[in-house]
Amino acid sequence: MPWYQLEDANDPRLDELAKQYNLHPLHVEDARSEEESVKVDTSAHYTFAVFKPVRLEPDPAAPAESIPVFSPVDIFAGKDFLITIADSRCSSTQQALERARRDGDDEHPARLLYLILDTIVDLYFPAIDHFDDRIDDLEDVVLASPTPAILQRVFALKRELIDLRRVLVNTRDASLHLQRDPESIIDTEHQPYVRDIYDHVARLLDSVETQRDLLNNTLDIYLSSVANRTNEVMKVLTVLSTIALPVIAISGIYGMNLKGLPFEQSAHGAEYVALLTILCTVLLLYLLRRMKWF
């Protein structure tokens, strides 16, 4: 059985293969589209599948961090032929094809298709773990210093999770389709294996849901931290005002050009007034203390 491994959907050989194996023009168009999404489509004599393996690459905006990148793999799997179109620069795709070459054999395109999909799904797990790490990081940072820059990172992560989730939802539907469609290339022997992949993707989606919840918690922590800090700042301001009040009021009183102020003529006037001021301040601080301010 021939296995055609193309590297680019715009390769003119695809047109020849399309003619030879009677591929539907819409499938060829899909394979060549820039924005194709994960899907499985079955026709009478072959199954067309688009998958999106993930790999982690340095973020161009912040090279210290990695972001998930997807590059599509197109597969035409007929009873007696297999066509794969995959960018050779993507390490995840290469890993999937290599395992298929090693563990599969040329007589079973269904097995080859299963092996490729299984590797692709297995490679989502490290991406999910990577998200877990970054969310844990963010939670720690948010509590330490809640700045708007952190919020931007939270929302950037949210955006990436939305993308990952969409790919996973489509992969789950595709694996269900592969397993259920009577015209699918997957035979009865391989159905439990594809169901197993389905279970894995479902678990991955579960993790993504949990991560979205955790990101929302991060946002709540952020907002409440800011509210709390404002509260703290206000308290400091009030305590400062409280300390300043007696000094300012009493020194103001003794600055008046009036007669008859107590201690005015006393040689120890300054001492008496200082004592009075300190007493008032201590009293006010004691009251704030009792109101549990610090």
Add this chain to the structure above:
Amino acid sequence: MPWYQLEDANDPRLDELAKQYNLHPLHVEDARSEEESVKVDTSAHYTFAVFKPVRLEPDPAAPAESIPVFSPVDIFAGKDFLITIADSRCSSTQQALERARRDGDDEHPARLLYLILDTIVDLYFPAIDHFDDRIDDLEDVVLASPTPAILQRVFALKRELIDLRRVLVNTRDASLHLQRDPESIIDTEHQPYVRDIYDHVARLLDSVETQRDLLNNTLDIYLSSVANRTNEVMKVLTVLSTIALPVIAISGIYGMNLKGLPFEQSAHGAEYVALLTILCTVLLLYLLRRMKWF
């Protein structure tokens, strides 16, 4: 096969055609209604479809910005006739009809219908991209200067997205109906093409959902930016108060008409007191610094 191209549903020729081809009065009424929504309705001998192509026009309220505008197209597609009612001033509609004239042929109304719908759906993609650009813009502006005017733009965008989403949901349902209904004009040959359109609309809807999420993020960024700025303002106020406190308290003390204040009679009293004041201020600033305020 005749193709009648009307420009206005109120054209009296529609009544003649209705009589000739036995069009249902409710369909004619729908075509003439001001508030018709996207739908497909099949009857025994023809398929009635309303679509809403989108075009971008300058916003009358803010001419520098574009907003999406919808104008309906009504199609009666029978086995042996085609009636289209479309406003000739709408560029998107004209594009759809021209492509149908160029690529279709008069003997296949199903193909003509498919070509019109395909062009209409393709023209939603630039509108979605336009939304993407505007949301990116808003995110940048919100972080730079969170004013209520920005919020109004966020909500205006949200309103437009709600409208676009409704049109897309109805278009998705209409394309499903076209594909599934056994009475539909779409024959087996064209069904995969209509399913392809369905996939495109589903992807568009996915993008709209993501954009709604992103707009909600913008709102969260706005609210947290305001909270943060209040926090900043409070800190500045507190730092200012802290700086002012020692000067005011100490100058108040030395303004008292009392005897016995230290340095009062010293020739360098002013210097000593100035030093004391500066020391107190520096100490307070140091304490705030340790509490990580600036």
Add this chain to the structure above:
Amino acid sequence: MPWYQLEDANDPRLDELAKQYNLHPLHVEDARSEEESVKVDTSAHYTFAVFKPVRLEPDPAAPAESIPVFSPVDIFAGKDFLITIADSRCSSTQQALERARRDGDDEHPARLLYLILDTIVDLYFPAIDHFDDRIDDLEDVVLASPTPAILQRVFALKRELIDLRRVLVNTRDASLHLQRDPESIIDTEHQPYVRDIYDHVARLLDSVETQRDLLNNTLDIYLSSVANRTNEVMKVLTVLSTIALPVIAISGIYGMNLKGLPFEQSAHGAEYVALLTILCTVLLLYLLRRMKWF
């Protein structure tokens, strides 16, 4: 075919009719209940329907504004009789019955039922428009002056929308039931007309959903306006404090009973000190300006 038009469900004639036409006691009880909700119930020989036409009436709490008021219409439509129970004081109900009398004929109870329901549904559109106007109003007012009284109006509107939505959801279900139930009085000829009503109600519900979204936006605008105003107030307070600071500090310094202050003995001391003070103030304001505070 007789058409009995009662004005009150407690009319003893209803008991006679119930006996004559074998009406189910639960239906009669429903018609007499105070809290009946919109529904359609079919039995072997007649269809029982409850609708709730809407009319706009001055709000007793705020006579300048209108609120939607519902009053029920009960209909027993058999093959050879029609009983309607409707309060004659409700203008919408009267409009619906009059149109039925004018356009329907006594031999087709299905057509009469359709005509009544169609008019009732058409009369929901002005109510929806009225809500649109009030929400637009609220949005303008909220931005101009966000007071808790506005919030109460927002929540009152929300309550009314909840009521309207419930009536519409039940009307949609009722029209679906009329169209689908094989025992329903609606015959094949009238089914497309009832489906048309269903489409109208679905569109109305769509508008109500959008209005709920817009009301939630109003709430968000309110909360963010308040947050923003607090922010503004804080800024004014801080700017005022900043302006006051140099005057108070410097005048405090020169109020001290100490020797050795600069310019103290100078004839132009006041001018020098005034200049110094103004310089400090301008410097502080310039700093705030650079931090983009005003």
Add this chain to the structure above:
Amino acid sequence: MPWYQLEDANDPRLDELAKQYNLHPLHVEDARSEEESVKVDTSAHYTFAVFKPVRLEPDPAAPAESIPVFSPVDIFAGKDFLITIADSRCSSTQQALERARRDGDDEHPARLLYLILDTIVDLYFPAIDHFDDRIDDLEDVVLASPTPAILQRVFALKRELIDLRRVLVNTRDASLHLQRDPESIIDTEHQPYVRDIYDHVARLLDSVETQRDLLNNTLDIYLSSVANRTNEVMKVLTVLSTIALPVIAISGIYGMNLKGLPFEQSAHGAEYVALLTILCTVLLLYLLRRMKWF
């Protein structure tokens, strides 16, 4: 037909009856469980039902208020026997049983079951009305004085609504089950009556949903009232500072030990300076007024 009325599920007579009528051990266990929830279970020769009538009792934490209390009723309804297990201290349960005794007859266990369920459902309406009153109360209080204690009452009410909702959802499912299950004791004659009960419970659930919405509104009102009050307090503080500013600044200036201040030597210096101060204050207040602060 015998009707066994037990007061306690732990009554040993239940074991005898279980043996005599072949009751399933799981049903007996359910009846004896502390945490049984509303349900209907049908077996070949009898229907087992658990309902939870509601009654209003003084709140032990706040005796001036009433809270809803549920006590379960277990019913085993066979073709030729009826067993009810109900706490005789619960007034609602007693009302339900009494009506069944009065209006039902011993030969129709289906009718007895219907009568009991109908009374139980009717008694939910006053509980719902009671919630309406308490929510109205809360709304008024929240606007008048938004304190955290009010919030606790809001959340307590929310908790009670969650409980009530769960009981109602289960009752709705149970009445659907009674009506639909072919093995159910409810015969064709009583099916419309049970459907009527179903409609009532659906309406009750609708009200509960509305009440949850209203409680959430109360929460929003609370939060916005607090935000608004903070805003008001800030304004008062700023206006006070504004009033104080000119007095403090100008009196500070004239307290300086400097030569050359205007009016210093004038006999009417105090009057001139007072006038200047008042002028400055009025000017500042006028500016705040123009910014619509009060």
Add this chain to the structure above:
Amino acid sequence: MPWYQLEDANDPRLDELAKQYNLHPLHVEDARSEEESVKVDTSAHYTFAVFKPVRLEPDPAAPAESIPVFSPVDIFAGKDFLITIADSRCSSTQQALERARRDGDDEHPARLLYLILDTIVDLYFPAIDHFDDRIDDLEDVVLASPTPAILQRVFALKRELIDLRRVLVNTRDASLHLQRDPESIIDTEHQPYVRDIYDHVARLLDSVETQRDLLNNTLDIYLSSVANRTNEVMKVLTVLSTIALPVIAISGIYGMNLKGLPFEQSAHGAEYVALLTILCTVLLLYLLRRMKWF
């Protein structure tokens, strides 16, 4: 009938059993996986089940508190054999196996499977109660002192609830699968018992939903408490400023080096001015009192 009780899925005896009883390699792989989730899978000659009993263990981060810990149990139940793989260090698992050994008998693997699952589900109830206690605790603490540390505990609890919920949802689906799948080992006699388990899990899930609601309430209480405290702090600051204002203004006035101030030459000047100051302060406090500030 043999019952093989392994303690570790990596035990080589599992490979022998897999060969002997023809176990599917995917099931063996699942049993050995680190991240297996609760599920039931039926094949032609045996049922494979994974359950996750819960036990409470001291939290390593805060030893005074307990957290729920899950350890998986794998079961292969065929007509004539039973294999269980369970960690002997988990007390809950041991309890489940012991009850199965005591109450079951070797001839009915379906009964053994039911007994194990029943015990596992029963042991979720104390875990739920434990959550109830901790949420009650948190609510009390949040009202007393709303600190960010509390928030972290709220979110930690939320995370644990998410985990528990996932296990319960999967257990519910698994028990449905056991009951419905015609190939399942559970025979007609045991189906009502498994349905009973299903009901228990559904009730547990209900409780978890309620607890999530209550945790969200806690969050709302937290945020509103912080907002309220900021409000209180602002009020104290304003009241303090109000008390200080008259003293500072009046003492400032009398500190001016001007002629013509009233009472300046009076022997009782200090008394008069003190009276005036106290009067102003009392008046301001009275005004604040009337505005219901304290």
